[in-house]
Structure formats: C-alpha cells, structure tokens
C-alpha cells in the first residue's frame with residue numbers, strides 16, 4: 445500500500461480514466477432514479493447465479509421526511525447461492541508478509557480452502573506455523589516454478605501477496621501456460637498492479653457486481669480505497685464538489701520491508717503525512733468512483749487499522765438523520781459493513797473483518813457533510829476482502845470462512 449506505485453498506476457494524472465464496473469453500477473442507478481437521494485436497483489447486477497430479478501417491493505422502503513430510499517441494490521450471496529462444495533487448492537506467493545499471514549489465518553479456518561503451496565524467499569525451508577490442515581514448508585517459488593505447477597494442474601487459485609510491481613512475472617508465466625496448455629486457475633492479486641486494468645475484475649463485493657464466478661483475474665482494492673469507496677458511494681449521485689479524504693493508517697500498512705513509515709521509533713508519539721498528492725490510491729478511488737477525489741494519507745504509531753474522515757460537498761441540502769438512513773439502506777444485509785451512529789474508532793475495528801461507517805455530520809448549510817469510515821487494513825482492507833472475492837469466484841458462499 446505504501447510501496448512505490450506500479451507502472452500502471454503511477455501515471456499520476458488526476459483525470460479519471462474510463463468508467464469502472466462500480467461507476468457503471470452508479471450510472472445505471474442514477475439513470476433510473478426518480479427521487480431525491482434514492483438508490484434504485486440496477487438490473488445489470490442481478491444477472492448471476494440463481495439471483496432472480498425482483499421488481500420493486502419488498503426491497504423498496506420510503507425513508508422518513510420524504511427521502512425515498514431503496515434497500516441494498518446489490519445484496520450478498522449467501523449459502524443458497526453457493527455452487528461448489530469441493531476444496532480448492534491454493535498457491536500463496538508472498539506468504540511471509542503481513543497480508544500473506546492474514547490470508548493463512550483465514551485459510552486455516554475455511555472449510556474449503558486447501559493451502560498447498562506457500563512461497564517466501566527469506567524463510568524458505570521453514571515450516572509454516574498456524575496452519576494445521578497439512579504440513580507445509582515455505583519454499584521459494586520462482587515464476588517458472590509456479591508455471592510448472594500450473595502446467596501440472598496443481599493449483600486452483602493463486603494468491604499474490606507481493607509488493608506493487610512484483611507479481612507481473614508470475615502472472616505472465618501462468619498466463620503463458622494457460623494459453624499453451626489450457627490451465628484454468630484463478631489469480632487473485634492484492635497489490636495495486638491490476639486495480640485499474642479493465643481485463644481484471646475489481647473485487648469489492650459490496651459495490652461491484654457479485655457475479656464474479658466467471659472471473660479468473662481478480663484485483664483486490666487497497667485498504668484506503670475500500671474504506672473511501674464504501675464511504676462515498678451512497679452519496680455519489682448527489683456530489684456537489686470533490687470529496688476530500690483525510691486518512692490515517694497503522695504502520696502494518698507499510699509492509700515488512702523497513703522504511704520510515706514502519707519505523708516504530710520514528711512513529712513513537714508521532715504521525716507522519718506522506719504522498720499528500722498523487723498517492724496511487726487517490727487514482728484508484730477516483731477511477732472506481734468515476735469522480736476525482738483528494739486523498740491525504742498519514743501513518744501513525746499503532747500496528748493495524750485505518751481511519752478515514754471524508755468531507756463531501758453535496759449539490760442539495762440534507763438532514764443528518766437522512767444521511768445516516770441512506771447509508772443504512774445502501775448497506776442493508778451486508779455483514780462486513782456496519783453503519784454506526786458515532787464516528788467509528790480504529791480500536792473497534794482492529795483485527796475485525798468489517799468496515800464501520802458513521803459519525804455522519806451535516807454543516808449549517810446542509811450541503812457539506814462529513815462521513816467517517818474505519819477498517820482493519822489487513823482484514824477488510826486486504827485478506828478478508830480477498831477471501832470474499834475468492835469465495836464468489838470459486839462458487840462458495842460469500843462469507844464462507846469469514847468470522848462475521
């Protein structure tokens with residue numbers, strides 16, 4: 445997250461390039477909206493596995509004070525949507541790092557995820573601790589060796605938990621095998637490398653179409669981007685200016701490679717602003733929301749958990765009770781998004797799997813609001829979200845193996 449931008453993301457332009465699936469969802473909704481602050485359902489997101497189109501009631505509710513709202517247009521895929529009860533064999537590249545470790549913890553508890561290969565250069569030869577389903581030893585898998593396993597049909601899903609700019613060689617090697625020998629594994633990437641690549645599916649299930657079972661290349665959103673997109677999307681159609689996102693992260697966001705942003709001594713009683721313009725996730729958020737945002741990140745002295753305070757100008761007045769209602773309706777039924785009254789605290793989401801959104805404030809004009817969002821960067825900001833998308837892509841229930 446704090447590591448150098450990938451080539452794809454580094455371009456630095458504030459221009460918002462090409463509509464994403466999230467933008468498309470929003471545009472469809474906007475086109476269909478008749479009422480103030482309503483979120484009508486988009487049929488485009490219901491074209492999937494056993495999810496029938498249902499016209500209006502019981503989804504529609506009318507909020508107080510004349511703000512028509514619609515309950516969640518993109519509800520979760522529960523057990524009834526699951527189509528697979530066979531284990532999936534997983535190859536994890538980057539298993540020593542923070543997100544790799546968070547993935548291992550989740551695989552350990554998942555009834556269908558069978559971790560078969562775990563790669564690290566630094567601790568190759570060491571036994572993997574905290575995984576009891578089979579005895580596993582870290583090995584240094586090169587892209588060529590991963591390709592060999594792909595050729596032998598050994599892996600159903602590759603998880604890339606590598607710094608930005610590193611996984612391309614693995615992806616290309618696996619792609620090459622699939623082109624020539626017909627392998628069919630899925631690749632899920634936690635880095636920023638493919639988040640703006642339209643050939644990849646951006647996996648933020650609360651906001652993007654849940655029908656990803658045919659997706660074979662999944663990019664997992666950044667932790668800041670996850671919280672920002674969840675915190676802004678319900679108000680997208682009523683923006684009256686550019687949202688400004690003030691963000692603070694714990695230092696696990698900077699990965700394990702020593703640098704000033706994970707230097708515990710430097711962070712003691714301290715907070716460090718960094719990448720104040722042009723952070724890779726500024727571009728990611730702008731791209732996927734379809735509107736430009738300003739993003740101002742900081743790192744502080746705690747280990748895990750991030751907090752965002754988002755200032756959002758609106759094009760019309762709103763009352764604070766209606767503001768909260770819009771978020772409650774939009775995320776109805778979501779087990780990994782909790783709408784709360786007070787501003788969420790990092791403490792309450794640290795090590796948890798949900799994003800909390802709250803602290804809804806409206807200024808005296810009624811046209812400037814502030815929304816807060818907090819989540820654990822290694823869980824909902826990385827591993828939990830990755831597993832959520834893997835579940836959908838592999839045909840399991842969306843929350844399978846996720847403590848909700």
Ligand SMILES: NC(=O)c1ccc[n+]([C@@H]2O[C@H](COP(=O)([O-])OP(=O)(O)OC[C@H]3O[C@@H](n4cnc5c(N)ncnc54)[C@H](OP(=O)(O)O)[C@@H]3O)[C@@H](O)[C@H]2O)c1
Nearest residue numbers: 445538540541542543564565566608635697699700821826
């Ligand atoms: N940390 C977060 O909060 C967070 C949140 C969302 C997304 N992400 C993204 O997730 C990815 C991983 O982040 P992280 O925090 O887990 O990083 P990390 O703790 O620094 O771990 C990086 C992993 O990649 C391996 N690695 C590093 N360079 C490599 C290379 N050249 N070839 C092969 N393996 C290499 C490392 O193991 P060895 O050195 O032993 O090989 C380690 O397992 C990043 O792209 C980051 O942007 C992170």
